[in-house]
Amino acid sequence: MQLIFSDPYYDNENWDEAVFSNEIKNSLTQVLDEAPSIHYSNIGHGADCPSVLVELFNTIDWKTIAGTSLVGTFLLGDKINKNLDAWTSIGEKLSAIINKLKPARIDEKAALAWVVNDLAEKGKIHGVIELNIQVIPFTNGPCKTELQLESQPDSLYLISAKLVDNVFVYGLKSNSKLEFLKEFDTFWGEF
Incomplete structure (x- = not known):
């Protein structure tokens, strides 16, 4: 998991990225x-925007809690509760980080x-949950690196x-801004 934080000290005299x-x-x-793993990065479009890219939860085997991909996360039979607990725990910590430190970008x-944390906080998760994600990339980052979020920060x-x-559809920007949230009832009469 990657987050990018813009360096607020960049314009100061005697700036030191460390x-x-x-x-x-x-x-x-x-x-x-x-x-966390820390990397110096730059997400400025046309001008420097020095930042710090952080890789979190490096000890987690993402395939264990997300299956072979990030799609269909909790359709893993007897691993459902373990996976849901893991994602909820990660989501709680991530939400605390987002609220306190305000990252510029999230992956x-x-x-x-x-x-998952939003749904858990609302008391909506009971049993199996099926997640699907589509990433819509916008502009490429100024740097082509092996760090995915630095190369593609705007999505x-x-x-x-x-x-x-029910089904919830979220539109979340990589700047962690929730653009929309729509809830649908799965009852056949709604169609």
């Missing part, structure tokens, strides 16, 4: 059970965890969450 990266690392270590794993994540009695 100052902000250390602050972010220390803040994240208070919320997480592990130290699709973070978007999915945010959605819209369309996430559907099918529960027993």
Whole structure:
């Protein structure tokens, strides 16, 4: 899972990129059970926008909690409760990070965890949940790197969450802004 934080000290005299990266690392270590991986990045379009890209939950085997892909996350038989608990735990920590530290960009794993946490906080998750995501990339980042979020920082994540009695469709931008949320009843009479 990747998050990007814009460096607020960039325009200051005596700027040192290590100052902000250390602050972010220390803040994240208070919320997480592990130290995050920190990378210097730049997401400026036409001008520098020095930032810190953080990789979180590196010790998690994403295939264990997300199946072979991020689609159909909780359709894994006897692993459902374990997977749901893992995603809910990740979502709670991620929401705390987003609310406190305000990342400039989040990746699709973070978007999915945010959605699962939102549904859990609303008391909507009971039993099996089927998640699907479509990533709609907008502009490419100024840097082509192996770090996916730095290379493609501007995206819209369309996430559907099918529960027993309803379906939720989220439109979440990579800047973590919820653009829309629509709820549908799955009762056949609604069609």
